[in-house]
Amino acid sequence: MKALRRSKIFFASTTLAMFAPALGAVEVGIRIEIQAGEPGHAVSPLLHGIFFEDINYGADGGLYAELVQNRSFEHAEHFYAYGKVTRGDAAGDLSIETEQPLNTKNPHYLRLSVRKAGQGFGVANYGYGGIAVKAGETYFASVHFRADAAFTGDVNVALEDETGRVIADGCFGAPPQGEWGSFSLPLKAAVTALHARLVLTATAAGRVDLDVISLFPEHTFKNRPNGVRADLAQMLADMKPAFLRFPGGCIVEGMDLPNRYRWKDTIGDVAERPQNWNRWQDAIRDQKAPQYYQTYGLGFFEYFQLCEDLGAEPLPILNCGMACQFQSKQLVPLEQLDPFVQDALDLVEFANGDASTPWGAKRAALGHPAPFNLKMLGVGNEQWGEQYFERYPIFYQAIKAKYPGIRIVTGAGPGVDGGDSDRFKLAWGKFKSGTPADLVDEHYYRPPQWFLENATRYDAQDRYGPKIFAGEFAAHDRNRRNSLRAAIAEAAFMTGLVRNSDAVAMSSYAPLFTKAGATQWTPDLIWFDNTRVYGSPSYYVQALFAKNRPDVALPVTVESATSEPAAVAPGGPPAAGQDAKPAAAPTPAPLPLPALFAVAGRDERAGELIVTVVNPFADAREADVALRGVVRLAPDARATVLTSASADDENSFESPRKVAPREEPFKVAGPTFTHVFAANSLTIIRLKVRE
Numbered sequence: 001m002k003a004l005r006r007s008k009i010f011f012a013s014t015t016l017a018m019f020a021p022a023l024g025a026v027e028v029g030i031r032i033e034i035q036a037g038e039p040g041h042a043v044s045p046l047l048h049g050i051f052f053e054d055i056n057y058g059a060d061g062g063l064y065a066e067l068v069q070n071r072s073f074e075h076a077e078h079f080y081a082y083g084k085v086t087r088g089d090a091a092g093d094l095s096i097e098t099e100q101p102l103n104t105k106n107p108h109y110l111r112l113s114v115r116k117a118g119q120g121f122g123v124a125n126y127g128y129g130g131i132a133v134k135a136g137e138t139y140f141a142s143v144h145f146r147a148d149a150a151f152t153g154d155v156n157v158a159l160e161d162e163t164g165r166v167i168a169d170g171c172f173g174a175p176p177q178g179e180w181g182s183f184s185l186p187l188k189a190a191v192t193a194l195h196a197r198l199v200l201t202a203t204a205a206g207r208v209d210l211d212v213i214s215l216f217p218e219h220t221f222k223n224r225p226n227g228v229r230a231d232l233a234q235m236l237a238d239m240k241p242a243f244l245r246f247p248g249g250c251i252v253e254g255m256d257l258p259n260r261y262r263w264k265d266t267i268g269d270v271a272e273r274p275q276n277w278n279r280w281q282d283a284i285r286d287q288k289a290p291q292y293y294q295t296y297g298l299g300f301f302e303y304f305q306l307c308e309d310l311g312a313e314p315l316p317i318l319n320c321g322m323a324c325q326f327q328s329k330q331l332v333p334l335e336q337l338d339p340f341v342q343d344a345l346d347l348v349e350f351a352n353g354d355a356s357t358p359w360g361a362k363r364a365a366l367g368h369p370a371p372f373n374l375k376m377l378g379v380g381n382e383q384w385g386e387q388y389f390e391r392y393p394i395f396y397q398a399i400k401a402k403y404p405g406i407r408i409v410t411g412a413g414p415g416v417d418g419g420d421s422d423r424f425k426l427a428w429g430k431f432k433s434g435t436p437a438d439l440v441d442e443h444y445y446r447p448p449q450w451f452l453e454n455a456t457r458y459d460a461q462d463r464y465g466p467k468i469f470a471g472e473f474a475a476h477d478r479n480r481r482n483s484l485r486a487a488i489a490e491a492a493f494m495t496g497l498v499r500n501s502d503a504v505a506m507s508s509y510a511p512l513f514t515k516a517g518a519t520q521w522t523p524d525l526i527w528f529d530n531t532r533v534y535g536s537p538s539y540y541v542q543a544l545f546a547k548n549r550p551d552v553a554l555p556v557t558v559e560s561a562t563s564e565p566a567a568v569a570p571g572g573p574p575a576a577g578q579d580a581k582p583a584a585a586p587t588p589a590p591l592p593l594p595a596l597f598a599v600a601g602r603d604e605r606a607g608e609l610i611v612t613v614v615n616p617f618a619d620a621r622e623a624d625v626a627l628r629g630v631v632r633l634a635p636d637a638r639a640t641v642l643t644s645a646s647a648d649d650e651n652s653f654e655s656p657r658k659v660a661p662r663e664e665p666f667k668v669a670g671p672t673f674t675h676v677f678a679a680n681s682l683t684i685i686r687l688k689v690r691e
């Protein structure tokens with residue numbers, strides 16, 4: 001028999017065959033030893049959070065609960081999502097006008113020029129591929145409108161199903177003559193319809209102008225007005241996220257500088273929030289979305305409120321005077337950076353200032369006199385190179401001078417090895433030579449094999465330098481599928497984040513959401529359509545890690561009797577051309593892997609030990625789990641296991657929980673016990689200590 005081999009953390013010792021069908025064999029001779037009596041090190045309470053970006057219709061048409069698309073007629077195709085309605089012998093014209101608009105920020109509006117009212121002349125909005133309404137639910141319809149002196153009728157409103165059957169209706173009344181006015185009323189749906197439309201019709205001849213046509217469900221998450229979809233937000237709440245990063249992502253940078261995200265455009269009356277085109281309109285060949293816009297209805301006030309509702313720390317990311325470095329590469333000259341720096345300072349005041357400060361007063365006026373207690377701020381998204389390091393310190397100094405308690409998130413760029421490596425190296429060279437940083441935002445989208453090989457990535461990280469924020473990551477399996485294989489590779493990698501959480505302070509998977517049929521980027525954490533939602537296997541990995549984050553990480557060794565060379569895992573590299581990024585470098589020779597990936601810690605409040613074990617291989621593996629320094633355990637233990645029959649398995653609307661965690665209670669006789677870890681699995685064991 002071969003001698004047991006071990007290293008401080010793991011020992012690498014097996015053949016990587018995770019993509020072969022499971023043979024049913026159980027590999028034995030593995031020992032996981034946990035120093036449960038050691039003090040260990042504190043795990044960052046922020047470790048696992050959420051990255052949010054309006055990509056894949058994540059905000060408008062997604063999390064933001066507005067059901068009308070193009071409500072302010074500001075899409076380049078101004079009639080997009082609308083159709084003309086003529087009832088009976090009604091006749092007239094629809095036109096887009098800009099003369100004396102409701103406001104100058106969204107200058108376009110719709111004019112109904114009604115020659116004959118018949119049974120009603122007007123317009124229908126079809127939402128985002130239909131408006132989904134549920135029987136018995138109430139929806140608030142609203143409009144801004146005005147009429148000329150010739151118009152003596154009303155504007156009616158109705159929800160109709162695909163066949164024209166009226167589901168709910170009401171009357172907005174007579175529009176004011178000459179001046180803009182607004183009206184809102186509740187519509188209670190009599191039946192459920194998946195593809196309803198909102199119909200506004202005028203009842204008399206004359207001219208009627210309409211703007212900001214809106215339909216909002218009464219029941220949003222926490223019933224917030226102008227709030228977010230309850231089912232999607234519940235998925236976020238169920239993840240128990242420690243923080244919420246918003247609003248991105250590349251959207252912060254913009255394709256070019258005029259397209260960049262400006263937080264000040266996103267607060268206050270929604271009618272006054274200037275719509276912007278979404279940079280993901282145009283990002284990816286063959287997946288263009290030319291009518292993808294940002295209404296900013298889900299704006300910075302709503303984000304902060306959502307953080308509060310989720311119990312997550314807010315992490316806003318702001319533009320640092322640089323547009324997307326993959327696209328326009330536009331730069332704000334250094335001597336013109338002041339307004340950008342001021343935006344950052346004003347944001348902290350908006351979040352935390354009291355009502356006597358100008359921006360604190362704005363927050364209070366929006367209905368939140370208490371501060372949002374902002375503690376972190378990102379300067380730039382995925383920026384890199386000398387141009388970033390000329391700009392970033394200007395922000396850092398200004399923010400720290402006024403708000404020394406705010407922790408700054410600094411970009412390191414994308415890419416981690418191969419052709420991209422210089423970006424990370426340059427950033428870390430800067431930090432080592434004196435550029436200050438609190439948290440360094442590293443991004444990596446790599447094949448599953450990379451995540452397995454990089455579970456030790458932070459083992460040698462400097463504990464005294466800036467902390468790591470693994471701010472965007474995802475394993476990109478073949479065809480960029482949301483497979484169990486990808487999720488398990490992420491789990492293996494995340495054991496390294498927990499083990500090194502005295503150096504790694506935060507992590508978040510990216511992107512978060514995708515709307516089926518409206519996707520620009522895969523894989524993603526959460527899939528949805530207008531009525532349904534499911535989590536990918538990666539979603540469950542993120543949720544399980546967040547819900548089982550120990551307070552203290554303990555030393556762990558994994559020993560194995562076998563010693564075989566590692567083989568290359570199929571599954572990568574990522575499909576080329578996703579975002580005009582440089583091609584991935586050739587796959588390097590595989591590194592040896594441990595027999596199992598494991599990390600352990602203490603949940604102080606629950607008085608429990610948490611043992612997290614990842615088996616990314618195609619064979620089940622039996623291990624002896626030995627808890628050193630523990631005398632007595634309660635006999636009832638529970639394992640939460642995420643696995644499925646095949647590493648290729650994914651979830652879907654039809655089988656949303658094909659790959660989902662299952663609870664498996666089991667008995668332990670003492671502090672050393674044997675456990676079988678299923679093929680392609682993440683297992684989280686909780687053990688009650690009786691001492």
Ligand code: AHR
Nearest residue numbers: 248249250251382510511
């Ligand atoms: O997560 C998708 C994109 O990947 C983000 O917008 C960007 O920061 C990264 O390149």
